[in-house]
Amino acid sequence: MTTTPSSGVPAVEDSGLWDSPPDERFDRITRVAQELFDVDLALVNVVGADDIYTKGQPDGARFGFSSVAEVFCGDTVQQDDILEIEDARAIERYASRGAVTHYGMRFYAGIPLRNDRGDAVATLCLLDGDSRHLDAAEREALYRLGQWAQAEVRQAQPGAEAGGAASAAPxxxxxxxxxxxxxxxxxxxxxxxxxxxxxxxxxxxxxxxxxxxxxxxxxxxxxxxxxxxxxxxxxxxxxxxxxxxxxxxxxxxxxxxxxxxxxxxxxxxxxxxxxxxxxxxxxxxxxxxxxxxxxxxxxxxxxxxxxxxxxxxxxxxxxxxxxxxxxxxxxxxxxxxxxxxxxxxxxxxxxxxxxxxxxxxxxxxxxxxxxxxxxxxxxxxxxxx
Known part of the structure; x- marks a missing residue:
């Protein structure tokens, strides 16, 4: 019997995103990002203390849980801005991570997604098997997509802007x-x-x-x-x-x-x-x-x-x-x-x-x-x- 790992991060637990079902609101953003930047992968990852849970991805398949040590998003949530890695194979800190050695990813760009209190609980990230560099316009586009994803993160939080039961349907x-x-x-x-x-x-x-x-x-x-x-x-x-x-x-x-x-x-x-x-x-x-x-x-x-x-x-x-x-x-x-x-x-x-x-x-x-x-x-x- 497989036990779902705990996020180990109170803000992540409060977000309602950890180990939550697939959600088109997040998949839609990753589809747009994948097509806009023409990358192999675009993901919304929820970042726990030791594990990462992939909440959104464009093709409907699910990565599920990954180790923080094998990917890059654990570093992204420590940033105030976009983390860009042009060629992970050329950087000793990243070259041995599973995203590089197992999945063949070289390029990564991720932006932290924060809850209403400012805690970074997730990332929107781009990955590709070729090295590349984001120009100023692309960085701005990723920032805008991050705003969209961050708004969805805040909407997903249980009790956020609670309304009431659905009313009669005009x-x-x-x-x-x-x-x-x-x-x-x-x-x-x-x-x-x-x-x-x-x-x-x-x-x-x-x-x-x-x-x-x-x-x-x-x-x-x-x-x-x-x-x-x-x-x-x-x-x-x-x-x-x-x-x-x-x-x-x-x-x-x-x-x-x-x-x-x-x-x-x-x-x-x-x-x-x-x-x-x-x-x-x-x-x-x-x-x-x-x-x-x-x-x-x-x-x-x-x-x-x-x-x-x-x-x-x-x-x-x-x-x-x-x-x-x-x-x-x-x-x-x-x-x-x-x-x-x-x-x-x-x-x-x-x-x-x-x-x-x-x-x-x-x-x-x-x-x-x-x-x-x-x-x-x-x-x-x-x-x-």
Whole structure:
């Protein structure tokens, strides 16, 4: 019988991350990091006294526990800033560690992730089999990703910004001509939600937005309202132009200095079936085609408020047809299943099996009420008629 090692660090025990189940919120960050930096591995590691627990990694496989002596993250949590090792094989202190001798890693860059009290409990790190060096723009990008991961670490802490039990689920439903049906579900965890969704029609175009501002409470709710209104007010703009404009305005006012927002923002042309979209760190939108195939609508963009100026935005485009469905959910909807990215697939399957969005929302609401979901849940469904 295998015994799970103790972290041996009170702050780590209090974080709720040690030996915790897989969680898409962390896997999503490591996927973005791996693709953005083109490295072999990107990990979120929780650092104990003698062992390290890998909480997040991009491919869904699990390293589980490693010895602090065999990796580099134990050194990272002692730093105030990024620890960069350009070639571990060339440094006597690191050359004999298992990450080098067993896994063949030469390059490492890690940033400490701290709880609300400032204790370093985890790291976001990059590893690669080739030696390399981070330039100034890459260091800034890693710092921004670290902010994202650190916010998730703080959200994961038991009792952090506690709200209350999930409340009744407000729903919205709208038929746009004969072409589209839009429906939404919102289940706030507390009195005020940081999730927002909305849509509007103008001519033959429909603007659809789902945004999730990090945090709970009045400030998150106010920022979510402002963000949704700002994006929806730019209805005449392409999604990429709208998001760029909102970002420029936010930079000028310092609006997202202490927080950030993930979002999915799309414009659907009902005459051509073309959907132009921008995904900013969201990655939880599916196109369920009538032929039974599924496509995930995502990009490599960081959340709004975390993108370095030098990093270009990436836009996406798909074409939809009669019988297709688009579903976009906030990350806590995954907690109603198993919290991994596979939950998104299960959400898609449940929607396909449902007679209509109302049935899907009813089943999702039951799941949320019976599972340990401790944040807002929002879902938007677009049915192509």
């Amino acid at each position: 729903r919205g439903d709208c038929l746009v001509g004969d072409e589209l049906r839009l429906a939404a579900l919102a289940i706030p965890h507390g009195l005020i939600s940081g999730d927002r969704s909305g849509w509007q029609q103008f001519g033959g175009r429909v603007v659809v937005t789902l945004a999730d501002v990090m945090g709970k409470g009045e400030e998150a709710g106010r920022l979510a309202d402002e963000l949704l209104a700002a994006l929806q007010s730019r209805r005449d703009s392409a999604p990429l132009d709208a998001v760029r404009s909102v970002e420029d305005e936010a930079r000028a006012t310092g609006r997202y200095r202490d927080t950030f927002a993930t979002l999915f923002h799309a414009v659907i042309d009902t005459t051509t079936g073309i959907v132009d979209f921008v995904d900013a760190g969201h990655g939880l939108t599916l196109l369920l085609r009538a032929d039974g195939t599924t496509e995930r609508l995502r990009s490599h963009n960081l959340p709004l408020g975390l993108r370095p100026r030098e990093l270009a935005w990436e836009a996406g485009q798909v074409e939809v047809a009669r019988g297709d469905l688009i579903v976009s959910v906030s990350d806590r909807a995954l907690d109603a299943y198993d919290s991994t990215l596979d939950s998104l697939r299960l959400i898609g399957e449940d929607l396909r099996r449902s007679a209509d969005p109302d049935d899907f929302f009813r089943d999702l609401s039951v799941r949320v009420s019976t599972q340990p979901v401790d944040d807002d849940v929002t879902a938007v469904v677009v049915s192509i008629h």
